[in-house]
Structure formats: structure tokens, C-alpha cells
Amino acid sequence: MKKIGLLVLLNMLAIHHTIMAQSEKNPFTLVYEGAITQNVKGKVNIHPVTYTLNGLDIAANVYTPANYDAAEKYPTIVVAHPNGGVKEQVAGLYAQRLAEQGYITIAADAAYQGASGGNPRNVDIPQNRIEDIHGMADFISQYKGxxxxxxxxxGICGGGGYSLKAAQSDKRFKAIATLSMFNSGVVRRNGFMNSQVNTIQERLKQASDARAQEAGGGEIIYAANGPMITEEAALNNIPFELYREGYMYYGKTHAHPNSTFRYTMSSLLYLMTFDAATNMDLIDQPLLMMAGSKADTYYMTDEAFAKATHAKNKELFLIKGATHIETYWKPEYVDQAVNKLVDFYQNNLLNESL
Known part of the structure; x- marks a missing residue:
């Protein structure tokens, strides 16, 4: 036991060193390839901002396009990050790439997560995440230009599922896109690919007990609170590609000190009754859903897309050869996704009268 404990500690220290080294390379702590390192006049710029949502300080990055003029009017994209992710990772990458195409974009850390306010930390309640998206629209709609x-x-990954929910009621969003959509509630309830159906009631009991302990002023209990796994031998024992590649992305190659897999156990009381694919008929805006052709999460996109019976100009786009996590960073797959997004927003946000 002592030897195992030492190895875990050394692994955690090594990951922490990697995380800090990566974030310190960039003055905005961005960890994606090609990230902005300084604001240069006439080019795409990044603007860290803070605004208040339901009494909490929300940390966000606004990207403005080249030659931005506050007196002009620009189309704008709100970007919602994955579960456990932060604005400096894949959400920032896509926000920057879209800003390079002439859009103002915003990526914000979810309430209770990342650099945003809220205690206890890492609460992961679906309604909060949906409210975060409404809140980004509130803030950015008042931004100059x-x-x-x-x-x-x-919406990306979990942010994709929450974006579908936000768009069902919030018609300020004129065109809706998702990338590698992850239906957080269904997975938290049934397990990935229905691998935990037999333990639903047991896990609900754990969540209920955790809520009772919090209410009594006791210690906050967290789920998914173990160390990041990055050793190849250990990764090979994980049955799902999503999680194997996710550990490497979040724990090593694109790690950020504010990013974590953990969430409060009591959040499961809300997560396990949530389903991003319900009421999809309420989406009447143009809809693009993108997923990697090799993604083991593709079934979630497929199910939700089929239920979007009233969506306008809806399209399902498969990124050939990509897994779920590879759509976050691999240049050839990111390029495909960005090109498709530009075409989609051009046709449904800029040119079409909505």
C-alpha cells in the first residue's frame, strides 16, 4: 500500500508540474496550439472579462476579429465548454478560430468551475450549465460591436448537450451547432454505453447521503476525484476510448490548473434526472451537429439529431476518422470542423433572414 501510495503521489506531482509549465507558457494561460500570446493591433485579440450572473462572478474570454471596430456590428458566437473543461482549452481554440473568420466570440468558465465564482467548488448541475449559456448571451449581447x-x-461535449437545452427556449440564438455532443445526464445515470445501469439506485443513495452531509455542514464529497491517469499501461485498462484519450488531453497534453474531472457527489441528484435529448422538437433554429466518425460517443449525437424534428436546415456532419477527443485538438479534424462551422454560420446566421 505504501508503495502504491507513493507512486500515486509522484504521478500527481508530475502532472501538476506539467500543468503549471504549460499554463505559464501563455500569458492568458491558453493551452491549445496556435493560441494568442499577445494582443496585436489589427489582429485577433483576446479580452479577459468578468461579469455577474445570479450573484456569482463569471470569468470569460472575449475574442474580437482582426481590425475590430467597436462602432461596427459583428456576428457573434457563444461557445460552451466540455464537462471538466475550462475556457482556455478546446472552447478557446474554437472561439479563436471563429474570431479569425470575423466573429466576436465568448467562452466562459461555468459557474462553480474554473476561474468563475461559486462554492462549493465543482458543482455540476445541468440547470447551472444551461443558465451559464443564457448568461453568456446576456453579457455578449451588450458588448460593443x-x-x-x-x-x-x-456547444462542445457536455456543453453541446447543455447548448441544445438552452436553445430550446432561448431564441436569441439564431443558429445552433454542437461538436462531439455528450449527454451528461444519461451517462451519469446509466454509465457510458449503459455500463452502470445495475448501480443506478446505489449511486442515487450515495448522492442523497452526500447532500444530507452537506446540509449538515459536513465535508463535501466528490465523485471522479482520483488522480489523472496518464501512464500507458494504466490507460490500457480503461475500457472506453473516450476516457483513455480524455485522461491524456486533460491530464497531460492540454492540462490546465483550473480543469478537473471531479464534481460534487450531490450533483448526481440533478444529473441523473437530466436528458439533453428531450424536447428537441422545441428547436426551430438551424441546427448543425458534428461528431467524429470513430467517436464512441457518436450515438448521443445521432439520437438527439433524430429528435430535432422542427429544426431548420438541420445537418449531421461526420468528421471522417476522428475520435471524440481528437476533435478537440488534432489540426486536420479541427480544420474540418471549423470549415463546416464557417459555412453553417455563413448560410444560417449571416445570409438568412431569421
Whole structure:
């Protein structure tokens, strides 16, 4: 036991060193390839901002396009980050790439997560995440240069599921896109690919007990609170590619000190009754859903897309050869996704009268 404990500690220290080294390379702590390192006049710029949502300080990055003029009007995209992710990772990458195409974009850390306020830390309640998306629209619609009639939405992974929910009621979003959509509630309830159906009641009991302990002023209990796994031998024992590649992305190659897999156990009381694919018929805006052709999460996109019976100009786009996590960073797959997004927003946000 002592030897195992020492190895875990050494692994955690090594990961922490990697995380800090990566974040310190960039003054905005961005960890994706090609990230902005300084604001240069006439080029895409990044603007860290803070705003208040339901009494909490929300930390966000706004990207403005080259030669941005506050007196002009620009189409704008709200970007919602994955579960456990932060604005400096894949959400920032896509926000920057879209800004390079002439859009104002915003990526914000979810309430209770990342650099945003809220205690206890790492609460992961679906309604909070949906409210975060509404809140980004509130803030960015008042930002100088934003055309409030041309606001689009992009949700990535868990942020994709929450974006579908937000768009069902929030018609400020004129065009909706998702990338590698992850239906957080269904997975937390049934397990990935229904691998935990037999333990639903047991896990609900754990969540209920955790809530009772919090209410009594006791210690906050967290789920998924173990160390990041990055050793190849250990990764090979994980049955799902999503999690194997996710550990490497979040724990090593694109690690950020504010990013974590853990969430409060009591959050499961809300997560396990949530389903991103319900009420999809309420989406009447243009809809693009993208997923890697080799992604083991593709079934979630497929199910939700089929239920979007009233969506306008809806399209399912498969990124050939990509897994779920590879759509976050691999240049050839990111390029495919960005090109498709640009075409989608051009046709459904800029050119079409909505």
C-alpha cells in the first residue's frame, strides 16, 4: 500500500508540474496550439472579462476579429465548454478560430468551475450549465460591436448537450451547432454505453447521503476525484476510448490548473434526472451537429439529431476518422470542423433572414 501510495503521489506531482509549465507558457494561460500570446493591433485579440450572473462572478474570454471596430456590428458566437473543461482549452481554440473568420466570440468558465465564482467548488448541475449559456448571451449581447440579431451558439461535449437545452427556449440564438455532443445526464445515470445501469439506485443513495452531509455542514464529497491517469499501461485498462484519450488531453497534453474531472457527489441528484435529448422538437433554429466518425460517443449525437424534428436546415456532419477527443485538438479534424462551422454560420446566421 505504501508503495502504491507513493507512486500515486509522484504521478500527481508530475502532472501538476506539467500543468503549471504549460499554463505559464501563455500569458492568458491558453493551452491549445496556435493560441494568442499577445494582443496585436489589427489582429485577433483576446479580452479577459468578468461579469455577474445570479450573484456569482463569471470569468470569460472575449475574442474580437482582426481590425475590430467597436462602432461596427459583428456576428457573434457563444461557445460552451466540455464537462471538466475550462475556457482556455478546446472552447478557446474554437472561439479563436471563429474570431479569425470575423466573429466576436465568448467562452466562459461555468459557474462553480474554473476561474468563475461559486462554492462549493465543482458543482455540476445541468440547470447551472444551461443558465451559464443564457448568461453568456446576456453579457455578449451588450458588448460593443455585437450584432444582437446575429448570435450563434456552439456547444462542445457536455456543453453541446447543455447548448441544445438552452436553445430550446432561448431564441436569441439564431443558429445552433454542437461538436462531439455528450449527454451528461444519461451517462451519469446509466454509465457510458449503459455500463452502470445495475448501480443506478446505489449511486442515487450515495448522492442523497452526500447532500444530507452537506446540509449538515459536513465535508463535501466528490465523485471522479482520483488522480489523472496518464501512464500507458494504466490507460490500457480503461475500457472506453473516450476516457483513455480524455485522461491524456486533460491530464497531460492540454492540462490546465483550473480543469478537473471531479464534481460534487450531490450533483448526481440533478444529473441523473437530466436528458439533453428531450424536447428537441422545441428547436426551430438551424441546427448543425458534428461528431467524429470513430467517436464512441457518436450515438448521443445521432439520437438527439433524430429528435430535432422542427429544426431548420438541420445537418449531421461526420468528421471522417476522428475520435471524440481528437476533435478537440488534432489540426486536420479541427480544420474540418471549423470549415463546416464557417459555412453553417455563413448560410444560417449571416445570409438568412431569421
Amino acid at each position: 455585437v450584432d444582437s440579431e446575429k448570435i450563434g451558439l456552439l
